[in-house]
Amino acid sequence: MRMHWPSLRGAFRVWQRDATIFKKFWKPALMPNFIEPFFYLAALGLGLGAFVREIDGQDYLQFIGPALLASNAMFAASFESTYNTFVKLRFGKVYDAIVATPVNAEDIVVGEYLWAGTRALLYGTAFTLVLAVLGLVHSWWALLLPPFLFLVGVMFSVMGTLFTSLIKSIDFYAYYFTLVVTPLFLFSGIFFPVDGFPTPVPEIAWMTPLYHAVNVTRALATGPSPEILVDVAWIVIFTAALAMLPVRLMRRRLIS
Amino acid sequence: MTPVSLKARGLRKAYGEFEAVKGIDFEVYRGECFGFLGPNGAGKTTTMKMIYGVVIPGGGELSVVGRDVRRDIREIKRRIGVVPQENNLDEELTVRENLLVYGRYFDLPRKLIRRRVEELLEFVQLSEKSGERVEHLSGGMKRRLLIARALVNAPELVVLDEPTTGLDPQARHLVWEKLRQLRNGGTTLILTTHYMDEAAQLCDRLVIMDNGNIIREGAPQRLIEENTSPEVLEFRPRPDRLEDLQRLLETEAEHVERSADLLLAYTHDSDALMQAVRRSGIEIENTLYRRASLEDVFLRLTGRRLIE
Ligand SMILES: Nc1ncnc2c1ncn2[C@@H]1O[C@H](COP(=O)(O)OP(=O)(O)OP(=O)(O)O)[C@@H](O)[C@H]1O
Ligand SMILES: [Mg+2]
Numbered sequence: 001m002r003m004h005w006p007s008l009r010g011a012f013r014v015w016q017r018d019a020t021i022f023k024k025f026w027k028p029a030l031m032p033n034f035i036e037p038f039f040y041l042a043a044l045g046l047g048l049g050a051f052v053r054e055i056d057g058q059d060y061l062q063f064i065g066p067a068l069l070a071s072n073a074m075f076a077a078s079f080e081s082t083y084n085t086f087v088k089l090r091f092g093k094v095y096d097a098i099v100a101t102p103v104n105a106e107d108i109v110v111g112e113y114l115w116a117g118t119r120a121l122l123y124g125t126a127f128t129l130v131l132a133v134l135g136l137v138h139s140w141w142a143l144l145l146p147p148f149l150f151l152v153g154v155m156f157s158v159m160g161t162l163f164t165s166l167i168k169s170i171d172f173y174a175y176y177f178t179l180v181v182t183p184l185f186l187f188s189g190i191f192f193p194v195d196g197f198p199t200p201v202p203e204i205a206w207m208t209p210l211y212h213a214v215n216v217t218r219a220l221a222t223g224p225s226p227e228i229l230v231d232v233a234w235i236v237i238f239t240a241a242l243a244m245l246p247v248r249l250m251r252r253r254l255i256s
Numbered sequence: 257m258t259p260v261s262l263k264a265r266g267l268r269k270a271y272g273e274f275e276a277v278k279g280i281d282f283e284v285y286r287g288e289c290f291g292f293l294g295p296n297g298a299g300k301t302t303t304m305k306m307i308y309g310v311v312i313p314g315g316g317e318l319s320v321v322g323r324d325v326r327r328d329i330r331e332i333k334r335r336i337g338v339v340p341q342e343n344n345l346d347e348e349l350t351v352r353e354n355l356l357v358y359g360r361y362f363d364l365p366r367k368l369i370r371r372r373v374e375e376l377l378e379f380v381q382l383s384e385k386s387g388e389r390v391e392h393l394s395g396g397m398k399r400r401l402l403i404a405r406a407l408v409n410a411p412e413l414v415v416l417d418e419p420t421t422g423l424d425p426q427a428r429h430l431v432w433e434k435l436r437q438l439r440n441g442g443t444t445l446i447l448t449t450h451y452m453d454e455a456a457q458l459c460d461r462l463v464i465m466d467n468g469n470i471i472r473e474g475a476p477q478r479l480i481e482e483n484t485s486p487e488v489l490e491f492r493p494r495p496d497r498l499e500d501l502q503r504l505l506e507t508e509a510e511h512v513e514r515s516a517d518l519l520l521a522y523t524h525d526s527d528a529l530m531q532a533v534r535r536s537g538i539e540i541e542n543t544l545y546r547r548a549s550l551e552d553v554f555l556r557l558t559g560r561r562l563i564e
Binding site: 004007009010013016017020021092093094096097098099100101102103104254255256 | 271308309310311312329330331333334338340342343344345346347348349353357358360361362363
């Protein structure tokens with residue numbers, strides 16, 4: 001079966017469709033993203049932070065605040081590319097309608113990547129504002145956070161879409177969240193640095209995606225060093241290497 | 257000669273081991289209405305989906321609006337309209353938004369889409385519902401909206417997979433009227449249906465599919481003339497006399513079909529046949545005389561009644 005190269009124009013149309021719907025409820029949809037950071041920062045930053053003095057020369061609130069930006073983007077893009085995509089695929093038959101137009105199946109998948117990235121960007125921007133108000137942002141480099149979170153969103157959308165393209169029932173997402181998303185959340189250096197652990201812990205962390213995203217958001221909020229270019233490159237290469245696989249698999253689910 | 261809008265040669269499709277379409281040939285001319293009849297599972301939807309690129313042919317040739325479906329599917333989809341068998345309207349959008357968003361998939365200029373959307377809402381008589389969410393529409397309204405949606409790109413050919421299934425008689429007549437208007441405007445129509453009167457009324461030519469094959473092709477009237485006798489008597493005898501009556505009819509009529517407890521006898525001379533039945537003394541609960549229709553052709557060729 002021949003695959004078509006995705007068209008950006010077609011992808012944009014799919015993105016536009018999602019944006020049209022998002023526009024209707026963006027205020028209530030974004031609200032939790034203003035509130036959620038407060039819970040984390042209060043419970044962990046203040047609660048746990050009372051016992052933890054400093055990590056890497058930063059107080060605990062400062063340590064976890066910007067790092068949570070990365071996991072926030074991961075959650076936003078993961079929900080979008082799992083539950084939301086599955087509903088559009090199976091229950092809403094949204095994609096069945098679209099593939100009968102000049103927008104091809106390949107374009108749909110890429111459009112959903114872009115949309116997940118956009119959601120991560122929107123949520124991340126809201127979160128960044130909260131951090132800034134709390135005085136946890138110290139560098140103008142933080143202006144690069146939104147576009148970077150877009151990239152992180154696309155990366156996790158590729159991963160989530162890959163899982164979506166393989167499963168038959170919506171119940172299987174419990175596996176994805178329990179075995180992939182949650183461990184990444186806990187072991188990517190958000191709450192404690194993994195670099196100090198003995199081998200192979202840092203090496204394993206290095207091979208996972210959220211670890212690099214955390215390095216970058218933390219650095220952009222406080223003033224980066226050139227090392228984060230390696231993390232950005234890791235993310236770009238990982239995303240690019242994986243991106244076409246879900247496209248291929250999703251095409252098979254839409255075209256027989 | 258009329259230009260060809262669609263041409264299929266040896267077209268086939270298998271799902272795994274199962275052959276849904278087994279090598280069919282047909283041509284659709286520009287500006288005509290071409291119908292597909294056939295019992296459930298005959299392969300009609302599979303054929304429609306091959307036309308609009310959602311199913312890839314397993315073999316054979318298929319060209320639509322002069323383009324090969326395997327090579328130029330994007331261009332084909334740009335120029336045709338699709339009404340799918342299963343409703344797939346965007347439930348999260350309103351009636352009007354469904355058309356606006358769909359129009360964007362065709363990269364049409366904003367202004368043009370806006371103008372067309374209002375015209376189409378008018379055309380399918382949904383202007384008053386334009387701000388309603390799709391889930392609040394009745395089944396018939398959804399069907400009409402699907403038809404409007406298929407016309408957003410002003411297609412030269414429209415594929416309609418059971419456009420009137422589930423509609424009340426009034427809504428069906430409304431859809432027929434719209435389809436006729438389209439055809440008169442020069443649009444080529446390809447439709448599948450389970451309603452013989454619909455096929456007879458709308459289609460210039462049609463094919464009957466069964467088991468993945470095309471078993472007959474022609475204009476509705478010609479199919480009737482060539483495949484069945486002009487008059488039909490329908491008998492509903494007492495159940496215990498069904499066999500007797502069937503035996504009698506098989507000698508007296510030209511052809512007999514049985515559909516559950518109903519016997520259909522085909523003849524050129526219904527009076528003579530009626531006489532013969534009366535003479536036999538078999539008790540009949542119910543008799544009906546009518547002219548043969550497409551349904552009889554169908555019944556005879558596929559051995560199945562369409563609407564049970
Ligand atoms: N994706 C699929 N996978 C496997 N088999 C399929 C698939 N789609 C259709 N079929 C089979 O192919 C055959 C033809 O199906 P199709 O939908 O084309 O029939 P149809 O003529 O449209 O029937 P109906 O009048 O019920 O709509 C059926 O036996 C069906 O079960
Ligand atoms: Mg069908």
